Every structure is written in structure tokens, then in C-alpha cells.
Amino acid sequence: MKQGLRFGLVGLVTALFSFGVMAQDAAVTVAFVESQPTSLDPHAGRTVDDFLVLRNVCEGLINYDPTTLEPVAALAESWTVSEDGTEYVFSLRQGVMFSDGSTLDANDVKYSFDRLASPVTGISYTARLVLGTVMGWSAIRPAAVGEGTPTPEPVLSISGVEVVDESTVKVTLATPTTAFLTRLTLPGGVIIAEGSANDFANGPVCTGPYAVASYVPNDRVELVANEAYWGGEFDVKSVTIRVIPEISSQVLEFEAGSLDISVAPEADLPRIKEDSALSSQLVTIPTLSNYNLRMNLKELPSGDVRIRRALSLAINRQLVIDTVLQGQGVPADGLYPPGLSTYDADFAPFERNIEEAKQLLADAGYPDGIELIVRTDQNETENRVLNAISATVAEAGINLIVNSTEASIYTEDRTNCTMQFGGIRWTMDYPDPENMVVLLLPNAATRVNCGYGETEAYPEIQALYDQGIATPLGEERDAIFRQIEQIAMENVLILPVYHGATTRLVSSRLGGQPLDNNGVARFHLIELGN
Amino acid sequence: MSLYIVSRIIQLIPTVLGIYVITFLMMRVLPSDPAKFIEGDRGDAQSLAETRARLRLDDPLSVQFTTFLGGALQGDLGRSFIHNRPVTTMIGESFQPTALLALTATIIAMSIGIPLGIFSAVRRNSVWDFLARLVALIGVSIPVFWLGIQLQILFGVTLKWLDPTGSTKLSHLILPSIAACFGMLAILTRITRSSLLEVLNQDYIRTAHSKGLHSQRVFVRHALQNALLPVVTVWGAAVASLLSGTILVETIFAWPGMGRLLVAAIGQRDYPLVQGIVIAYALVYAGLNLLIDILYPIIDPRIRY
Numbered sequence: 001m002k003q004g005l006r007f008g009l010v011g012l013v014t015a016l017f018s019f020g021v022m023a024q025d026a027a028v029t030v031a032f033v034e035s036q037p038t039s040l041d042p043h044a045g046r047t048v049d050d051f052l053v054l055r056n057v058c059e060g061l062i063n064y065d066p067t068t069l070e071p072v073a074a075l076a077e078s079w080t081v082s083e084d085g086t087e088y089v090f091s092l093r094q095g096v097m098f099s100d101g102s103t104l105d106a107n108d109v110k111y112s113f114d115r116l117a118s119p120v121t122g123i124s125y126t127a128r129l130v131l132g133t134v135m136g137w138s139a140i141r142p143a144a145v146g147e148g149t150p151t152p153e154p155v156l157s158i159s160g161v162e163v164v165d166e167s168t169v170k171v172t173l174a175t176p177t178t179a180f181l182t183r184l185t186l187p188g189g190v191i192i193a194e195g196s197a198n199d200f201a202n203g204p205v206c207t208g209p210y211a212v213a214s215y216v217p218n219d220r221v222e223l224v225a226n227e228a229y230w231g232g233e234f235d236v237k238s239v240t241i242r243v244i245p246e247i248s249s250q251v252l253e254f255e256a257g258s259l260d261i262s263v264a265p266e267a268d269l270p271r272i273k274e275d276s277a278l279s280s281q282l283v284t285i286p287t288l289s290n291y292n293l294r295m296n297l298k299e300l301p302s303g304d305v306r307i308r309r310a311l312s313l314a315i316n317r318q319l320v321i322d323t324v325l326q327g328q329g330v331p332a333d334g335l336y337p338p339g340l341s342t343y344d345a346d347f348a349p350f351e352r353n354i355e356e357a358k359q360l361l362a363d364a365g366y367p368d369g370i371e372l373i374v375r376t377d378q379n380e381t382e383n384r385v386l387n388a389i390s391a392t393v394a395e396a397g398i399n400l401i402v403n404s405t406e407a408s409i410y411t412e413d414r415t416n417c418t419m420q421f422g423g424i425r426w427t428m429d430y431p432d433p434e435n436m437v438v439l440l441l442p443n444a445a446t447r448v449n450c451g452y453g454e455t456e457a458y459p460e461i462q463a464l465y466d467q468g469i470a471t472p473l474g475e476e477r478d479a480i481f482r483q484i485e486q487i488a489m490e491n492v493l494i495l496p497v498y499h500g501a502t503t504r505l506v507s508s509r510l511g512g513q514p515l516d517n518n519g520v521a522r523f524h525l526i527e528l529g530n
Numbered sequence: 531m532s533l534y535i536v537s538r539i540i541q542l543i544p545t546v547l548g549i550y551v552i553t554f555l556m557m558r559v560l561p562s563d564p565a566k567f568i569e570g571d572r573g574d575a576q577s578l579a580e581t582r583a584r585l586r587l588d589d590p591l592s593v594q595f596t597t598f599l600g601g602a603l604q605g606d607l608g609r610s611f612i613h614n615r616p617v618t619t620m621i622g623e624s625f626q627p628t629a630l631l632a633l634t635a636t637i638i639a640m641s642i643g644i645p646l647g648i649f650s651a652v653r654r655n656s657v658w659d660f661l662a663r664l665v666a667l668i669g670v671s672i673p674v675f676w677l678g679i680q681l682q683i684l685f686g687v688t689l690k691w692l693d694p695t696g697s698t699k700l701s702h703l704i705l706p707s708i709a710a711c712f713g714m715l716a717i718l719t720r721i722t723r724s725s726l727l728e729v730l731n732q733d734y735i736r737t738a739h740s741k742g743l744h745s746q747r748v749f750v751r752h753a754l755q756n757a758l759l760p761v762v763t764v765w766g767a768a769v770a771s772l773l774s775g776t777i778l779v780e781t782i783f784a785w786p787g788m789g790r791l792l793v794a795a796i797g798q799r800d801y802p803l804v805q806g807i808v809i810a811y812a813l814v815y816a817g818l819n820l821l822i823d824i825l826y827p828i829i830d831p832r833i834r835y
Contacts (some may be wrong), residue, residue, distance in 0.1 A: 035794070039611050046568075108716070119580050125572045141576060217613070218786035219622055219697055244695055244784040249682065251695040256686045323577050411570060412562035424571060444574050445566075 016061060026237035027231035028510070030261040031250045032043065038242040041200040042190045043116045046124045052241065053185045053221055055520050057099075058190035058206035061090050061109065061169075062181050066516035066525055069288075069431045071181040075104060075191055075207060076169075076308075084468065085176030092167040097228035098193040099211035101364060103357030106163040111194040117141075117158035121197070126188030129429055133177040176470040178477065179432040186430055209234060209524035219243055223523070234524040235512075251505065260507040261514060261521055266381050269326040269503065278505065284328055285502045285519045288337050288428040290436060291385070293374060293421045293495040294414070297450035301370060302420040310360040311372065311421075312350045314396035315389050321498055324384045328503055332496035335436045336483045339517075342433040342481045349489045350496070357396040369397030374421040375414065378406040382423050385497065417449035421495070431518075433481040434469050440488050441465065457491045535824065542816050550811045552597055552600070557801050563587070564611050564799040580802065585611055592750065598805060607809070608802035610795070617806035625810065627697060628787035631779070632772040634703055635711035639768070643715040644761065647722025648754070654727065662719060669716025678709040678782040695784035706783040710776050714768040721764045726757040759830050767829040770815050 032049040039045050042054050061076035073079075076090035096104040116122040117131050117140050133135050137157030160172040173180060183189070196205035203212025203221075209231060210223040223239040247265045255278070256260035264282060265270060272278045293303040302308060304373045317331035333350050336342045361370055374390075376382050383404050390400040404410075414422045428435045438444075440461055442453030452458065461484055468480040488494065502519035512527030565581040566573065573581070582588050589597070601608055607617035650662035685705060687693030696702040729735065730753055738748040777789035788807060795803040827833045 009653075039614055044614060120584060122583065123581070125569070125577065141580075208790060216616070216623075216786070217620065218791065219784075242695075242784065243786065245790065246781050246784070248679065249695050249782055249784060252679075252682050252687055256690060256694050256698075258693055326619075406562075407797060408560075408567040409565075410564040411567045414571070415566045415569075415573070416561075426571070430548075445573055445578055446573075448575070502738065 018024065026235065027240070028236050028238075028257060028260045028523060028526065029240045029242065030243040031242045031253070031259055031263070033263055035245040036218060037221065039200065040203045040205055040212060042124075042187055042192060042206075043112075043122045043127065044124050044200075045187055046126070052521065053203070053212070053223075054187040054190060055208075056223060056239070056523055057208045057212060057226075058187070058192065059208050060184050060186075060189035060202055061092075062184040062189070064182070064185040064431070064516075064518065066513055066518075066522060069517055071185055071299045075109075079181075080121070085178070085472070086173045088170045088173070088180065089164070089170045090171070092169065092290045093230065093240070094167065096206050096207050098196075098207055099226045099228065100193060100196065100205045101228065102193050102195075102205075104106070104191065104207060105166045106169045106298060108191050108194045109169045110157075110161055110163050112191045113161040114157050114194075115197060116188055117161075122188070124188045126186040126429070129435075130183050130189045131158065131185050132159075133173050133175050133180065134158060135172040135174045137174070150293045177436055178469060178472055179430070180268070182430045182432050192321055211240065213238070225524075227398065229524075234526075235528040236523045236526045239523045254505045254507070259375055259505075260510055262505045264503040265326065266324065266326055266384070266503075269328070272505070273326075281505050281508050283504050283506045283515060285504075285515055285517060286330075286337070286339060287500050287502050287519050288339055288431055289500045290332055290335065290337060290424075290426050290439070290494075291382075291497045291500055292424050292426065292439070293497065294331065294424050294439075294446070294450060295421045296417050296419060296450050296494065297455055297493070298417075299420075301364075301366075301372065303451070304364050306360040306364040306365070307370065307372075308398060308495060310357040310364070311393060311398060311400070312492055312495050313353045313357040313360070314393035314398055315350070315497065316352055316392035317350075317359075318497060319392060320385055320388045324381070324388045325498070325500070328384045328501040332498050334489055334496060335439070335494070336481070337428075337436075337499035340433055340436075342478045344482065347485070347489075354396045357393075357398075361397060366397075369399065371399040371401065372420055373403050375410055375412040375419040376402065376404045376423040378404055379407075379425070382425065386423060389497070414505075415446045415449065417446060417451075423496075425500075427500075433478070437461075437465050437468070437481065437484055440484070440493050452493070455491065455493065457487050457493065463489055468500045531824075531827075535820070538820050538823070542813075543686055545816060546809060548811050548815045550599065550809060553805050553808045554598070554801075555581040557799065557804055560799065562799055564801065567799055568611065571588055579653065598802065602806075602809065607806035611800045611805045612795075612798050612803075613800075617802050620803065620808055621788065621810050622761075624786060624788040624791045627785055628773060628776060628780070628789060631710060631776055631785060631787060632769060634707040635714065635772055636765075636769050638707060639711040639714040639718055642767070643718030644722050647719040647761075648726060649720065649725035650723045651730065652739065652749075659723075662723070666723075669719075672712060674709055674713065675778050675782055678706070678779060681705045681709055682782070689790040690702075695782075697784070702783075706776075706779050706785050709783070710772060710779045714772060717764060717768055718761065722757065722761050725760045726753060729753045729757040732756075755829065759826070762822060762825055762829060763811060766818050771820050773811070773814055 021452050034047060034049050037049045037053055038047055039050055040053055042058055045051060045054055046474050059074045061074060062071045063074035065072045072425050075093055075096060077093040079088055079090045080090055092104060092106060107428040117137065119141060136244055140158055162170045164170050190206060193205040201215060203215060209226055209229045211226045213224040215221050219248050220243060221241045225237045247263050250259060250262040255261040272282055291511055295308060297303050321327060321329050321331060332340060333348045376386055376387055386402045390402055393400050413419050426439060440452060442448045464484050471477040471480060506514050506516060511529050513525040514521055545624040564585060565578055568581055569578050598608055609616055610620060613807045619765055646662050650659045653659050685692045692701055692705055735748060735752055738752045776787060778794050780787040780790040
């Protein structure tokens, strides 16, 4: 207690003298989206909040365009791709400085990719997405690790990434990967200064428009403009990103005028829309996402395609969107969200049809209706969505029971597939249709256990996927991915519900593009008027 | 007395050890795997194996148990699974705000609750007594999250006197400590009132009055001092529960405290962080109880060790 008292008194005194800096014109205060970053290490970061910091502090060879989301030159000024699509030669931008004053060269790129490739340091799931098809990856990360394997020793070099000269890097892929440039835009693909990796308590040493000035875990991250930034001047010189885990408190802070960007939860939307001052600051950005249900394909009743189809046909998707989601989102009838080149607004395999649903149930041996269970975690929106779905499918004689448990218990059961149906909030890692198709592939433990590798349709899907990822961008590639969608929906391998949207309250004093079309706040794109 | 304190401190060892054993086992009994939680929907067999190996979840339970214990004895509580930072650092960072909030709430609760209880007992059955009891009843009944949000709306949004959340200015302490102190204030009022009423009916008070002592002296020396003993007991329990019970307050007001950290850690199956925080709480509780036991003989000379 004595210790506690002393801590308390020290805190009291510190608090007395540390009155916050008054809001300046060039300063912006926002809040983390979910709760707080888990790590400021780019090669370990895996959450939305990690990425919010990384996207503003770091850059990769390639970045995405904030409007079109297409890959654009960042630290690589230009690049060439070999005829067979397996060799990428990147020429680095000249004179780029890290926030510590050192100059970017090819060794920094090599260092960063080696660190991302090594099992102990590259623990972010983005490692596999960025480097998974790069030569040497499978040597570093064995395809399968048996039980009881000792801690993998860090392997320090991935053979597919080579330094050609000071400003040239060559990346060799094991298989041609059309979306490789898009994959490089992931936060795991950013470049940190060689030898700068440490505990990241002060953030990474990167080349982005901002540097981490201070990181108070549990409380806030402060960013300051990186004076050495190569990309030119911008308005916002300092940013405070606060940890406000309770979303309704974020909205109150926004109303009090002390937050410039806040999450706007669906539950608060009716109130926000009625308030003219607030509603004019409401920003909705469609997210490349698909809220869908995964199912156990190995066991009945969810293993029976007729029952899956009956459930899908019985859902009134538009009603769910209009009520629970307050109109934020569009019904999902397939894999791809609007915004992807493979999206087809006319593709509607699941137009609501109660009669057909009943007939399918009768054919499957349930003429008097059926009881199904869908699992979820305690996400408020998802629970409301599922309960609304449950209400709409009752008409077809389906008694859909929503079983919601703590997130880690749901994750456990979903990974083991000890469930019939389970809600999946899938937001795309990068804007390419291949990242939606993975929902059908047995390349994650959960889908292996749910039998995604054992269906009749699987070999064809895998073959098309392998073909699709190597086909150059364009009509042909899109057609392949649309064919996958067709097969998946015929077999109802996932049950799509809606493509969601990001809703934020954005202060009217922020001009420019406070949120990019990926829903990420990129502070150097903000313009502050007079 | 000093012998007593030493023996109490020695008794701490099996207590904390027992708490560690229970926490360790309970976290492992919970039906979910930290590696699966971290890997989420994207984990394949390989990444799950890598994560399990990295977090040393493949070690036999006995090894996991002794590794943590061995480290803890040397002041190293391991690294958080989720944040990959030393647990001792994380506890250090979050204990100070929690202690500051609990201390402030305690001071407010005591400086209002005890006088209110005394006043209420002295003016028993008056309108003032009724009002004080009503305040106490409301204080016990109001859920803290509701009160917290109402305070934010009133002072933060409508009146704009204070920031709804924050932890950088002294004024940021006001709203959360009001929200946090309410329950304790109510309990202290009720205990002070009932305990004082009981004492005021004792024979020795009548004796004191009848031997002609000034009624003020009777009240302060004879009644109040005796009535304070249960108040101290309750106070200790209330401070302890404040330290752990500010979780909701910390969440609503974005206060970077230990309670919020613990709740998140349990949800994420962050074994080292949960174990570390629970041990820290155990030490604080034990320390507070020791402090109260030391205070007893000072308040009441009949108690001797």
C-alpha cells in the first residue's frame, strides 16, 4: 500500500503539472478503432489499430492509391516484371530519408523482408500474404510443422529477395503472382531502417509522413510530422491517436469537440442522423468485405447443400441492412463486394424465395421445419444481424438459434469446426478477388476442419484459383474468379449476407481526404482550411 | 507488534503462491487456446504451430508452471502473449492510474460519506436523515456505467465544463472519481450511521452522559471512536474493491488502468498478463488488510496482538 500511495502521489503531482497541450490548428486528435495497438512492430502488427499507426508512419516499396486502391509507386520509383511474371526488379527512389536521418538503400529492403520472413520476428499473418509466393519462403517456413516442434530458429535470409546494387532490389517468385504488387501494399511489406529493430516502444524507424513521438500503452500514440519526408508538404503536423475502447465514449468526445474522427456505431446512427450538426459530419465508406456464414461441410445438417441453400434463400438481406445496419451496406449474393472488378450486380443466386426454401427442406427430409444453430462472438452488430436473420428465416420454418459466446471460445470452436454455422466478418486484406476466394480454400485450420478440402467442388476451385492468381489482370482473370464464385454459390460453400461499410464521424474542419477508400485515416492527406 | 507484522508478511507467501496456482490452472482449464485466438481465421497448421512454439504452449504444464514461477521470484513475470511486452512493465504503467483513481475516489467517498453518516445518525429519523439514507440507497443502486455516461453527457457534452474522457490533465480525474466513489460513499454512509446508532445506545454512553461530561466530548471520545471500527473494516474492503472494481469506470472514461488491462487479458487468454495482474492484486489486497489490522489496535486499544 505504501508503494501504492507513493505511486498515487507521484501520479497526482505529475498530473498537476502535465496539463495537455492546447489543441493547435495543425494538430488532429482521433481515436483507435477497436481498442489499442498490440504492437508497433510492422512485422508483428496484425490488428486494425496496429495498421492505423503503421500506415501513417511507414511505407513499402508499393503503396495503394487512396482513391482507386490500385498499387502505386512509393519507395520503389519504378519496377520491371519479367516475361514469365516471376522476377520483379525494383529501382528505389533516390534521397529518401528515414526518420532517424539515415538514407534508404537496398540493404534496408533486404533487411526488412528477411525480418518479415523469419518465423520468430515475422509473426504477423501478413508475412505469408506478402512473401508466401517468394522464392525461399517454403525453405524458411516449412509447409507443415508437426506437433511438438521446437521453437523455429530464425532464418536470416530469404533467397528470393536480393540486393542488386545500392538502389536496386530483385525479388524472385516461386510461382507467378499477379497480385504481388498489391500484396506488397500490406503493412507487413513496409521497409524499416536496417538494424533498427528493437522493442518498438518508440515505434519503428520508417520513411512515412509521420514518426511516433511517444507511445503510452493503454492511453495514446502521438505522431509528429517526419521532417525528412520525401513526399512534400502537408497540413497536419501532429496527431494524437487516443485509446478510447468504449465506442459510445468516442462519440461523446466527438460531440464535445475534442475528437476529430470517431467511430460511429450502428446503434448510435438513428440519433446521429436526427442531429443535423452530427449528420453532416457522418462519413460512410463501403468496405471491401463480406459478412458471411461458414458451415461445417462434413456433418449434417449443414453438410447438406439443400439445407444451406434453403437457409440462404430464406434470409431477407435487404431488411437486415435497412433495420439493423441502418442502410449501411449492400446485400451480398456472392463473394465479391462492389468495388472489385469481379463484382457483378446482376449475379443474384439467393433472391429470397420462401416456397423454394420450404421445398428444399422437405426434400432434405424436414417438411415440418428444422432447427439450426449459428455461432458468433459477442460483437454487438453481428449479434443484432444474426437475430434479425433468425427472425426472417422463421417464415420458411427454420428455427435459427443464435449462440453467442466469448470471442476466444468462439474462435476455438470455429477453428476446430465444432459448430454448424459460424459468423465470419471478413474484411479483405488487399483489394484483389483472390483474397476473397481464400474463404473457400482449406488453407486455414478452421476451413480444413470444416471440410473445405473434401467437397466435390474443391479440386475445381483450387485449380481455378491457381490459374487465376497467375493470370495477368484483366477480363480473363476476372472471368476465372467469377467462375469460382459461381461454383461456390451453387454449392453454397459460404453463405453471404452483406458487404459492409465503415461509418465514421469526421469533423467538418478536416478537408482533403481524411479517410482513404480503404477506410483508413491517412493524416497527411487531410487539408486544414482557414 | 513488529513480530506480528513479520509473521503476517511470511503468511503472504503461501497465500500468493496459492493464488498463482489457482490462476494458472483456471486459465488452462478455460476452453480455448491462446494460439488459436491470436491466429484467428487466417491461421493454418503451420502458423498455429509456430505461434504455439513461440509462446511455449507446447511445453508440458509443469514446465510452464515452474518457468513462470521461477521468473516471478526474480521479479520477471514474463511477456504478454498479445503485446509481446514485459508484464512487469505493463503492470507498472497501469497500476499508477488505477491507484490514483482509487485514492481520489476514496478521499471523496470518505470526506462526504462519513460526515453524512454521522449527521444522519445524530438527527435520526429527521427529514435530513431520510434524505441521507435516500442518497445512500441511490448510490448503492445506480449502475456505475449508467452514472458514468450521464456524467459525460452532462459535463462533457451539454455544459462542456470537462472532457468526457482522458488522462492527461488533473481535471480528467474528476468525472471518473465521482463515478467510482458513488458506491463506496453510499456504503460508508450506511455503515457509519448504523454503527454510530448502535454505539449511541450503549450503556457506557449513558454513563458518560450521567457523569456530566460535555455531550460533545461524549460524542467524539466515546461514541465516534468506538463506532469507527466497523467503518475501517468496510473501508478496507471498499478500497480493495475499488482497485479492482474500477474496470467499468476505466473503460467508460478511457482511463489507462489495470482493471481494463485485466479484463482484456482474460478475454484474449493472455496467460502471463493475467497471472501477473492477479498476483499484483493479491499483493495489494494483502497489504491493505495488513494495514487495517495494524490500524485496529490504534483505534481500539482493547485489540492487542
